Amino acid sequence: MGEPIVLLKEVSKNYEGKTITPVLHGIDLTVQQGEFTALMGPSGSGKSTLLNLLGLLDRPTSGSILIAGTDTTSLSDEMRTRFRGETIGFVFQFHHLLPAFTALENVMLPAMAREGHQTPAMRKTALELLDAVGLSAQAQKIPTEMSGGQQQRVAVARALAMNPRLVLADEPTGNLDTKAGQQVFDLMRHVNASRGITFLIVTHDDRLAHRCDRIVELVDGEIAHDLPNDPLRQTQVV
Amino acid sequence: MRFIWIVAIRFLYEGKTQSLLILTGVAVGTAVIVFLSSLITGLQESIIQRTLGTQAQIVIRPPDEIPRTLNPEADARVERPAQRLRSIVGWAQVIDVVRRVSGLTAIAPTIAGPGFALRSRGANAISLRGIDPESYTGIVDLSRYITAGTFRLGAFETVIGTELARDLGVNVGDKIRLQTAGGRTTVLRVSGLIDVGSRDLNLRWVFVSLRQAQTLLGVEDGVSTIEVRVDDIFSATPIAKQIADRTGLRADSWMTSNAQLMVGLRSQSASSAMIQVFVVLAVALGIASVLAVSVVQKAREIGILRAVGTSKSQILHIFLLQGLLVGLVGSGIGILAGIGLSVFFAELTRSPDGSALFPLSLSWALYARAIAVATVVGVVSAALPARRAARLDPAEVIRYG
Numbered sequence: 001m002g003e004p005i006v007l008l009k010e011v012s013k014n015y016e017g018k019t020i021t022p023v024l025h026g027i028d029l030t031v032q033q034g035e036f037t038a039l040m041g042p043s044g045s046g047k048s049t050l051l052n053l054l055g056l057l058d059r060p061t062s063g064s065i066l067i068a069g070t071d072t073t074s075l076s077d078e079m080r081t082r083f084r085g086e087t088i089g090f091v092f093q094f095h096h097l098l099p100a101f102t103a104l105e106n107v108m109l110p111a112m113a114r115e116g117h118q119t120p121a122m123r124k125t126a127l128e129l130l131d132a133v134g135l136s137a138q139a140q141k142i143p144t145e146m147s148g149g150q151q152q153r154v155a156v157a158r159a160l161a162m163n164p165r166l167v168l169a170d171e172p173t174g175n176l177d178t179k180a181g182q183q184v185f186d187l188m189r190h191v192n193a194s195r196g197i198t199f200l201i202v203t204h205d206d207r208l209a210h211r212c213d214r215i216v217e218l219v220d221g222e223i224a225h226d227l228p229n230d231p232l233r234q235t236q237v238v
Numbered sequence: 239m240r241f242i243w244i245v246a247i248r249f250l251y252e253g254k255t256q257s258l259l260i261l262t263g264v265a266v267g268t269a270v271i272v273f274l275s276s277l278i279t280g281l282q283e284s285i286i287q288r289t290l291g292t293q294a295q296i297v298i299r300p301p302d303e304i305p306r307t308l309n310p311e312a313d314a315r316v317e318r319p320a321q322r323l324r325s326i327v328g329w330a331q332v333i334d335v336v337r338r339v340s341g342l343t344a345i346a347p348t349i350a351g352p353g354f355a356l357r358s359r360g361a362n363a364i365s366l367r368g369i370d371p372e373s374y375t376g377i378v379d380l381s382r383y384i385t386a387g388t389f390r391l392g393a394f395e396t397v398i399g400t401e402l403a404r405d406l407g408v409n410v411g412d413k414i415r416l417q418t419a420g421g422r423t424t425v426l427r428v429s430g431l432i433d434v435g436s437r438d439l440n441l442r443w444v445f446v447s448l449r450q451a452q453t454l455l456g457v458e459d460g461v462s463t464i465e466v467r468v469d470d471i472f473s474a475t476p477i478a479k480q481i482a483d484r485t486g487l488r489a490d491s492w493m494t495s496n497a498q499l500m501v502g503l504r505s506q507s508a509s510s511a512m513i514q515v516f517v518v519l520a521v522a523l524g525i526a527s528v529l530a531v532s533v534v535q536k537a538r539e540i541g542i543l544r545a546v547g548t549s550k551s552q553i554l555h556i557f558l559l560q561g562l563l564v565g566l567v568g569s570g571i572g573i574l575a576g577i578g579l580s581v582f583f584a585e586l587t588r589s590p591d592g593s594a595l596f597p598l599s600l601s602w603a604l605y606a607r608a609i610a611v612a613t614v615v616g617v618v619s620a621a622l623p624a625r626r627a628a629r630l631d632p633a634e635v636i637r638y639g
Contacts, residue, residue, distance in 0.1 A: 057545060057633035078549055085547020096542045100252040105244075112241040113548040158546065 003069045005166050005198045006031035006054060011063035013049055013221075023049045024221045026063070031200065033165065036192045038209035038229075039202045041218035047202045048170055050218065054200065055168045056084045068165055085114050089159030089197075091169035091188075096155065097143040103130060103154045104139040110161040129157040133187055149180025156187055160197070167191075169201040173208060185211070242552055245543070246559035253532055260528045261568045264616065267521035268572025268608050271514050272600075273579045275608075278510040280599035282503050286471065289496060292434045294346075294377045294465030295474045297495075298336065298481060299488045300324050323351050325460025332485050333464060339480055341469045344376025347461035349451045353418040355398070355444060357406045364402065365442045366416065368451020368461075377465045380432060380445070386410050387430035391447040396426040399440035400433045416444065420456045518611060522619040525561060529623035533557065537630055544632035557624030558617055565616025569609045576608075 173181030
């Protein structure tokens, strides 16, 4: 199967304010290229923290995080930003699009940030991506002119803009109605299948989780379950 | 277009109200600076112009005659003698020496002394000024002040002040008699009347040719003063010192002989500078506070930008650019407003005869300076908010944003 896309060793994270709040305790996790994994757990279990660590938005207190074979804990801030832009795509719960930019420009953002300017090639790629998520007609609309589901599909397109190997999604359907949520989920599964991009999705939705390849469940900052999504477990939950 | 420019412009456009607020702040500040500068500079230029209109910027004289005691220890009282009219020894050579000093535009030998102007039973005490019209035009262009006749100093011709002419009841073409303390006397024809803007001088000034004055004052082939005009009027004092050092003569600049005026001009400049500094400070604080609020409001967007691969330094530059743009655009508007204000004010205060009471000095240099100041202020005041924006923790703003 080759080198794993995500390799976490003994990863701990404390939030240090007035008191030290431990959030993650010695997490070990391996994710293979092309996997479509659900990350579940009650609120406060450390899912988002883990996602931020994987997305290089935050640094662990201890332990090491290897993304695509690169030990990210030793990278400088500038290097992490670059590495993040090239390797990882994000989809957030509240479809974080920039309100002052059109759908097309939002999709172009990662490439523009990386190159420092826009090129016709970027525009072309972004249009193709919007087409892939079924929104080529909405390219020139600003986020407030689109529905929640459409915005989230734009966010997925943006996550794919740099052709990343890993997409992290934090409750991508959490803010959408069932139908729109289903559409966005289907889109991600389709991208996973057609492009071989690894997905790690934080979700509270059991039905969606059970359409993933694998379910990792966090409880109190530790991995409580890590199971391939087999029918046995499905019956347990239902 | 560059990515950071696109984001900076969009951010400014997105926060329209705030952007308009700071733009207005910068524009008002710039307008005040332009208006104040044009007014103060114009006023000062006109005061200096008026002062220097009739006097040389540097006057070279022989040193005062002071007796020296042979024995300084001795308890003797040294009496200062009355100064007599003396010629500058070797003045032609002195002029050659002075000519080598840089920054001069004109040099003219002159001779001045007391005398009387007589006509029938009228007699007026006058100040006799012997000049060489050709070289003296470079020092003070007297022909500008002529009110009747022409400025011409032939062998037996004279140009006199308008008040003196009125007192003596003469006009162009009439003859007057001049007498000096030494008893020498001559009759001259009035070729022109001159009004230098001062009643006192108009009553006393009598211009004759250099040769005529030399004869009348009894200093054949001599001159009593050498007058000098300089390029930059405010460098007159150092140039005067240089001249004094090289020639061993006394050289007085207009700045020392008009010390009172200089103090006035300086304090005017200082208060104007002070007002400008405070305006700049107020504008800077305005920009900084509005941008600081905008950083808080845009925290979520900054987080998104960071998450999609925008670096800290790009975020920093985006906010610095906003300061720069606000400074640039705001000062552009402010300059137009300042010009408008100045012109309006000048019209408002125009005296009945149509001459401007407030001379304005609007120049490209002033606009360039205003734009430069506003832009620098914009960038500098954006620095703190920009740093805060760059330091935002993307994980945090995305989680709680």
